[in-house]
Amino acid sequence: MAGPATSAPDVRQRFLVPVLGACGIVSALMQTVVVPLLPDLPELTGSTASTVSWMVTATLLSGAVCTPLLGRAGDMFGKKRMLMVAMVVLSIGSLMCALTSDIGVLIVGRALQGMATAVVPLGISILRDELPPARVGAGVAMMSSTLGIGAAVGLPVAGLVVDHADWHVMFWGATGLALVVLTLVAVVVRESPVRNPGRFDVVGSLGLAAFLVCLLLAVSKGTAWGWGSAHTLGLLAAAIVIVFGWGAHQLRVSTPLVDLRVTARPAVLLPNIAALFIGFSFYANSLSTAQLVQTPKESGYGLGVSVAVGGLCLLPGGVMMVVLSPISTRLTATRGPRFCLGIGSVLLGLGYIVRIFTSHELWTIILGATVVASGTAMCYSALPMLVIRAIPAAQTAAANGINALMRTIGQAVCSAVVAAVLTAYTMSVGGRVLPALHAYMVVFVIAGVVAGCALVACLCIPDAAGPTAVAIPAPAAEPRPAPAKPGPGGRT
Structure with missing residues (x-):
């Protein structure tokens, strides 16, 4: 009787990283899968380009808002529970998009899909709690790389659907994948006993x-x-006022949503700043590559390839992310995550x-796109490890949620910058206004400079053994029942 009882946890551990990695890939797919559809959606939905x-x-x-909230909730109420909530909502959002062509319902469905952005930081936290210390680095590296893998796979898959099938098929596929992964999570992943109890900060949320x-x-x-419009300036002013009030509230409450005293330490703050720059630099590659090669040949620089081929240009980068994941793990183990982040930042700039x-x-x-993706893979592998080594185990999900949030903000800023540059430098070809080649060169220069900023932030991160590093308390005891008390659940 002892054999099966002791082997069951081993089986779960063996499949834990693949199952959580599948969750990360499915959630990342949602970020790019709709991009090839955008030019056709106004006609398909009977709406305008601005609405689409x-x-x-x-x-x-929704991803930016829900990632830190679900991370904190995971630390308090259970990481597996919040992971399943995110996947259930993703399934519902995908199903809504599969069943309709109404733009309002589609937007709501896409907002629900965005909640799955919290899957990666939650998965990283589960890996820290459940895996033996020797396997944590490899698991975290693979989980982090799913962000780039899913983004790289999403564009060619969506392009093939656009070229050969009804566009709703894409969302039916997303629904099926989400339900399969949700089932695997329910079977393989067990709830972590590491908690950070307290009252949920509703006002802070x-x-x-x-x-x-x-x-x-x-x-x-x-x-x-318009950057000088009342809408834009009003929202930016409101954001500044709110963030100061929010910060004052977080410093005052006993159980804050984000522990700003810990977050402000260089060992935590600098990796988050680096994550902002890495998110920007990586996203510029995704936004520009497919659009560049799909530009008509009449422009003098475009290759005029199909949507599917344009997406496939990013696929080798996704493959390199998988290949580099174990290499990044070994590099982090031997030289430290800061060294791995530095190498990744250099590769980003070289790309x-x-x-x-x-x-x-x-x-x-x-x-060039593959070199950029390779640098991103190394950076994404190192960033969670830098955060993990600098915060208590009970705050892992919330802290990684903030790190993921910084990447999201970087991507949002990148999207705005790329759009502004591509509309600022244009040319007319056959009555069509297209970005000039110079516009893409400006984008690449900006992204390279931002990668350099990430390197500077990396060099300023204190060493793990340095006087400013934050010690990590030992993880909670293994949550298996004691032999004398074979009841269900684990100790907290």
Whole structure:
């Protein structure tokens, strides 16, 4: 009788990383899967291009708001529970999009899909609690790389659907994948006993949500509304006022949503700043590559390829993220996560140098995009480990949620900057207004400089053994029942 009882946890541990990784990939797919559809959706839904753009904005906003909230809730009420909530909501949102062509319902469904952004930080926290210490680094690296893998796979998959099937098929597939992964989570993942009890900070949650909505709405819509418009300036002013009030509240309450005293320490703050820069630099690659190669040949620089081929240009980068995940783990184990983040930042910058000088042939474009993705993989592997080593185990989900939030803000700012640049430098071809090649060069220069900023932030992060590093308390005891008390559940 002892054999099966002792082998069951081993089986669960063996499948824990693949199952959580599948959750991360499915959630990341939702970020890019709709992008190839955007040019056709106004006609398909009987709406305008500005209205259709909310299918991206709604996902961004809901993901940014829900990631830190679900992270804190996971630390308090159970990480598996919150992970399943996120996947259930993703399934519902995908099903709504599969069943309708009404733009209002589609936007609501996309907002529900965005809640799954919290899956990756929750998964990282579960891995820290459940895996043996020797396996945590590899698991976290793979979980982090799912962000890039899902984004890289989403574009070519969506492109193939757009070219060969009804666009609703994409959302039916997302629904099926989400339900399969949800079932696997229920079977394989067990609830972590590591908790951070206390009263949920409702006021702080509402304040953070209001701040993020004002900030990200202004950033994502600034190009369309005008950066000097009353809407944009009003939202930015409101964001500034709210964040100061929210910060004062967080410092005053006994169980804050975000522990600003811990977050302000260099060992935590600097990785979050680096995450902001990495999110910006990585996203510029995704936004520009497919659009560049799909530009008509008449422009003098475009290759005129299909939507599917344009998406496939990012696929080798996704493959490299999988390949580099174990390499990043070994590098982090031997040289430390700061060293791995530095190497990744350098690769990001080099990737954009390649892109500046070789954006004329398909294979060189793919090469540059793959180098950028490789640097991103190493950065994404290192960032959670930098956060994990600097915070208590009971705050892991919330802290990684903030780190993921910083990446999201970086991506939102990048989207606004890229849109502004591509509309500022244009050319007319056959009556069509297209971005000039110079516009893409400006984007690559900006993204490369931002990668350099990430490197500077990395170099300023204190060493783990340094005097400013924060010690990590030992994780809670293994949550299996004691032999004398074989009851269900684990000790907290």
